[in-house]
Amino acid sequence: xxxxxxxxxxxxxxxxxxxxxxxxxxxxxxxxxxxxxxxxxxxxxxxxxxxxxxxxxxxxxxxxxxxxxxxxxxxxxxxxxxxxxxxxxxxxxxxxxxxxxxxxxxxxxxxxxxxxxxxxxxxxxxxxxxxxxxxxxxxxxxxxxxxxxxxxxxxxxxxxxxxxxxxxxxxxxxxxxxxxxxxxxxxxxxxxxxxxxxxxxxxxxxxxxxxxxxxxxxxxxxxxxxxxxxxxxxxxxxxxxxxxxxxxxxxxxxxxxxxxxxxxxxxxxxxxxxxxxxxxxxxxxxxxxxxxxxxxxxxxxxxxxxxxxxxxxxxxxxxxxxxxxxxxxxxxxxxxxxxxxxxxxxxxxxxxxxxxxxxxxxxxxxxxxxxxxxxxxxxxxxxxxxxxxxxxxxxxxxxxxxxxxxxxxxxxxxxxxxxxxxxxxxxxxxxxxxx
Amino acid sequence: xxxxxxxxxxxxxxxxxxxxxxxxxxxxxxxxxxxxxxxxxxxxxxxxxxxxxxxxxxxxxxxxxxxxxxxxxxxxxxxxxxxxxxxxxxxxxxxxxxxxxxxxxxxxxxxxxxxxxxxxxxxxxxxxxxxxxxxxxxxxxxxxxxxxxxxxxxxxxxxx
Numbered sequence: 001x002x003x004x005x006x007x008x009x010x011x012x013x014x015x016x017x018x019x020x021x022x023x024x025x026x027x028x029x030x031x032x033x034x035x036x037x038x039x040x041x042x043x044x045x046x047x048x049x050x051x052x053x054x055x056x057x058x059x060x061x062x063x064x065x066x067x068x069x070x071x072x073x074x075x076x077x078x079x080x081x082x083x084x085x086x087x088x089x090x091x092x093x094x095x096x097x098x099x100x101x102x103x104x105x106x107x108x109x110x111x112x113x114x115x116x117x118x119x120x121x122x123x124x125x126x127x128x129x130x131x132x133x134x135x136x137x138x139x140x141x142x143x144x145x146x147x148x149x150x151x152x153x154x155x156x157x158x159x160x161x162x163x164x165x166x167x168x169x170x171x172x173x174x175x176x177x178x179x180x181x182x183x184x185x186x187x188x189x190x191x192x193x194x195x196x197x198x199x200x201x202x203x204x205x206x207x208x209x210x211x212x213x214x215x216x217x218x219x220x221x222x223x224x225x226x227x228x229x230x231x232x233x234x235x236x237x238x239x240x241x242x243x244x245x246x247x248x249x250x251x252x253x254x255x256x257x258x259x260x261x262x263x264x265x266x267x268x269x270x271x272x273x274x275x276x277x278x279x280x281x282x283x284x285x286x287x288x289x290x291x292x293x294x295x296x297x298x299x300x301x302x303x304x305x306x307x308x309x310x311x312x313x314x315x316x317x318x319x320x321x322x323x324x325x326x327x328x329x330x331x332x333x334x335x336x337x338x339x340x341x342x343x344x345x346x347x348x349x350x351x352x353x354x355x356x357x358x359x360x361x362x363x364x365x366x367x368x369x370x371x372x373x374x375x376x377x378x379x380x381x382x383x384x385x386x387x388x389x390x391x392x393x394x395x396x397x398x399x400x401x402x403x404x405x406x407x408x409x410x411x412x413x414x415x416x417x418x419x420x421x422x423x424x425x426x427x428x429x430x431x432x433x434x435x
Numbered sequence: 436x437x438x439x440x441x442x443x444x445x446x447x448x449x450x451x452x453x454x455x456x457x458x459x460x461x462x463x464x465x466x467x468x469x470x471x472x473x474x475x476x477x478x479x480x481x482x483x484x485x486x487x488x489x490x491x492x493x494x495x496x497x498x499x500x501x502x503x504x505x506x507x508x509x510x511x512x513x514x515x516x517x518x519x520x521x522x523x524x525x526x527x528x529x530x531x532x533x534x535x536x537x538x539x540x541x542x543x544x545x546x547x548x549x550x551x552x553x554x555x556x557x558x559x560x561x562x563x564x565x566x567x568x569x570x571x572x573x574x575x576x577x578x579x580x581x582x583x584x585x586x587x588x589x590x591x592x593x594x595x
Contacts, residue, residue, distance in 0.1 A: 185570060208570065209535060249566075250539060250542055272546070294536065312495075317536055340536050383533055426534055427534050
C-alpha cells in the first residue's frame with residue numbers, strides 16, 4: 001500500500017531523529033518531551049466548490065474552513081504548514097496543478113479541499129497528495145452541518161492526523177474554567193481552540209475550580225450557592241447539578257481518576273485541608289494525607305496508581321507524590337520556595353506546576369523523578385497549568401494583559417497565545433477528547 | 436348637699452342587706468408589679484451591640500500576629516459579654532498564591548482565629564468558620580498595601 005510506504009519512510013526519518021535526540025539527552029540531561037514523530041511539511045490549497053463558482057457566502061465559508069483546518073493541523077505539532085499561502089498555484093480540481101511549484105515551496109504533502117452543498121449539509125472532500133511521488137495518499141469524504149463547520153473541520157483534522165501519524169490530537173477536547181464575566185464567578189466551558197463558549201453555572205454565588213470527568217459528560221466544581229464551599233457535579237445530559245460532597249468546611253479540588261473508579265478531592269472537615277479518595281457517589285473510600293498542614297490540589301498519574309498534590313508540611317507549599325493507598329509519599333519539588341498546582345501529563349513522564357518567583361508565579365515542567373525543572377513562562381504571573389489530552393499543550397492563566405486570562409502554549413513554552421474570553425478567568429481544566 | 440348625698444348613700448348601702456364579707460385582700464402583688472409601678476429605672480448598664488474587629492495576617496501565614504492578638508483579646512471579651520451571640524469567621528487571602536491553596540489557607544486563618552476564641556473560653560459551637568480563599572478581596576488592585584488588606588479574618592455576627 002502506498003500509504004504504508006509513506007509512513008515507513010516517515011518512521012525511518014523519525015527513528016533516526018529520535019536516536020539523535022536520545023543520544024543528545026543522555027549527555028546533557030535535557031528534558032525530552034514532544035511529538036513522537038517528525039513534523040510533516042504540508043501545504044493547503046484554497047478550498048473549492050465542486051464543479052462551480054463560489055457564491056460570496058460560500059467563498060467566506062471556504063476561507064474559514066481552510067483556516068480552521070490549517071490551525072488544527074499546525075496545532076497538532078505533527079504538521080508544519082508551509083507559508084506563504086501561495087494557494088493560487090494549485091488548480092487541483094482542474095487537474096493542471098504543478099507539483100514542482102509545491103516542492104519548490106518545501107511542501108512534502110499538499111492538502112486540497114473541495115465541498116458542495118447537499119440536502120444533508122456540506123459534503124467535504126479532503127485529498128492529500130505526496131508531492132514527491134505525485135500520488136494521492138489520502139482521500140476522504142465528510143458530511144456536516146453548515147452551521148457547525150468548525151466541528152466538521154475538527155473531524156477532518158482528526159482523521160488526517162490519525163491516518164497519517166496515528167495520533168488522535170486534541171480536536172474534540174474542551175476547557176472548563178471559572179470567569180467573572182457576568183459579575184460573579186461562574187463555570188464555563190469552551191472548545192480547545194477557545195471557540196464555543198458555554199456558561200455552565202448561573203447561580204450568582206461563587207463557583208470555582210472545575211474539573212472534567214474522564215468521559216467529558218460531567219464537571220466537578222465547588223460552589224458557595226448554599227453558603228459553604230461544597231462540591232457539586234454538573235451533568236451535561238440533564239443540565240443539572242448534584243451535590244457530591246457537602247461536608248463541613250472545604251469540599252474542593254475533585255479530580256476523577258483516569259480509570260474512572262475514584263474521585264480524589266480535598267476536605268477540611270473544619271480542620272486543616274486533607275486529601276481523600278471518594279467513590280463516584282461521593283462516599284469516602286480512604287483518607288490519603290495526615291499532615292497537620294495544608295494538603296490540596298491533587299492530580300492523577302495516568303496509571304491511576306499515584307497522585308501528586310500540594311502540601312506545606314515543611315513550612316512552604318511544595319509538590320509531593322503519593323501512592324493511592326496513601327503510602328510511599330515523597331517530595332517532588334525542591335527548587336523554589338513555593339510550588340503548587342501540579343498537573344500530571346497524560347503521557348505520564350512530566351508534571352507541570354506553578355512556582356512562585358518574587359511576586360508572580362511561573363509555569364514549570366519537571367520529570368517525575370524530580371529532575372530538571374524547566375521554566376516555560378517568564379513575564380507576568382502565570383498559574384493553573386492543565387495538559388491537553390495529547391500531552392503536547394498546556395492551558396494556564398496569565399495576568400499579562402492586566403487580569404488573568406486563559407493562555408495556551410506548547411509543551412516547550414512555544415506559541416503562547418491568549419484565548420479571547422471575557423472576564424477574569426481562573427483554574428482551567430482541559431478535558432480528554434469528548435465523543 | 437354633699438353630706439346629704441353621702442348620708443343617702445350610706446342609708447341605701449345598709450338597707451336590708453347582710454353586711455358583705457370583707458373583701459378578700461388582694462393577692463400580694465408580684466415583685467415585678469411593684470417595680471412596674473415605680474417609674475422605670477434607667478436602663479441597665481448598656482451592653483454595646485456586638486462589634487468584632489477584622490484581623491490581618493502575614494503572607495502565606497495563618498498564625499495570629501502580635502498586633503492581631505490585642506484585637507483578638509478585645510473580640511473575645513466582646514463575645515463573652517454577649518453570651519448568646521453566634522458568629523461566622525471568614526478567612527480570606529490576597530490574590531497571590533493559587534486558588535485551591537488559598538482556599539485551604541483562608542480556612543486555616545479562620546480556624547486560627549477560632550482557636551484563639553475557644554482558648555479564651557468561648558464555646559466552639561458559637562464560632563463557625565468559612566474560607567473564601569482569594570475570591571472576595573476587601574480591596575481591589577495590587578501592591579503590598581492592597582494585599583495586606585486582603586489577608587484577613589472577618590467576624591460576622593449571625594445572631595446576638
